[in-house]
Amino acid sequence: MANLKDLKGRISSVKKTQKITSAMKMVAAAKLRRAQEGAEQARPYAERMHRMLTSIAKSVGDTEGAPKMLAGTGGNRQLFVVCTSDRGLCGGFNGSIVRETRRRLRECARNGIEFKVITVGRKSRDLLRREFGDKIAASFTDIGRRGVEFEEAVEIADKITEMFEADEFDVCTVIFNKFQSAISQVVTPQQLIPFAADESDDDGEEDKASDGPRAVFIFEPDEEEILEDLLPRNIATQVFQALLESSASEHGARMTAMDNATRNAGDMIDNLTMTYNRTRQAVVTSELIEIISGAEAL
Amino acid sequence: MADTVEFELVSPSRLLKSEPVEMVVVPGAEGDVGILPNHSPLICTVRPGVIKVMESGKVSEEIFVAGGFCEVSPERCTVLTEEAILVNDLNRQDAEERLRQAKEKVASATEHEIEEARKHLTLAEEMMAAIEYVERGR
Known part of the structure; x- marks a missing residue:
């Protein structure tokens, strides 16, 4: 049986761990609230941007002059933007994203489709580097240290646009964790380029009801010029939205993970205390027996 | 007939303003656009400049925007911008x-x-x- 001193040491070390995990949990909970608010407040912009783009896209249709970013280039070279966190200790948050990305990348490799990756967050870069190191076109880290800023999204979007203009890929997809609740995050792939008009119809529903039949818009300047401005802006907005969702998910995942860790530490402390007390009692008993038998022998 | 138009000013990080107003003047890329209720549907780009909100014939609020887009429907005017500051600020x-x-x-x-x-x-x-x-x- 383990000796008393060792047990005492272990109990105190588990207690310290528990303190840390419960502190992390509370920090994550506070950050989660802020991140969630941020994500909610950013929604109107993304929604309206989408609505505007959809109405322009409808009016431009499949005409010859439609910008490539809207209509697509017809090719099938892929670019994946993978959003993860910079730091670990957040349960399956990064693992699930990376697993999904690996699956897609391997599939591309198998089918001989060219692909490239942009990693956001330290974790995706580190985890993907070994297998797909030569495919990583760019890495962004330290995003959203103090809340996600729109400028950071613009930076990423600029890189994407630049690569698109240099004709390095045809289809761009962001992979991120969509925030559902503190305990559930859903890995979501979202297509950025070409613009997918129907994908988020569900969240624009309320607007549609009030708008009635879609009116014919006057454009000033003409559609093409607006699109030229709007499309890159839209990418930034979508990336921003993904970053916000991802950051809310990260804090949610961390909160849950740390909550579990705190509870496990509690269980462990209980068990160890039980063993400690038993051992102590055994020691006392055996000491007593020694004394009594010593006295009897006299 | 409605005598106000729903004016919305949205930045990436939040909805800055959403209120019924009598008229707004938006600095469009090809000249200022005054928007009254029942304006015909319009989408235009916005150049950096000042948005004027009119209330009972007078300018009640002036907001500087760093460019963006404006979508107008008969009952609504939505301005998307990356940055907006009250002129007085x-x-x-x-x-x-x-x-x-x-x-x-x-x-x-x-x-x-x-x-x-x-x-x-x-x-x-x-x-x-x-x-x-x-x-x-x-």
């Missing part, structure tokens, strides 16, 4: 700093960046113009 020092930086950028920009740099410069110039306008008014 504009800071001369900040604007001067931005103007200086923008000028430097234009001077040092490569052919590839020049367009972007020019945009920044116009933005900063417009900001200064708005500030001067306010200061003259006082």
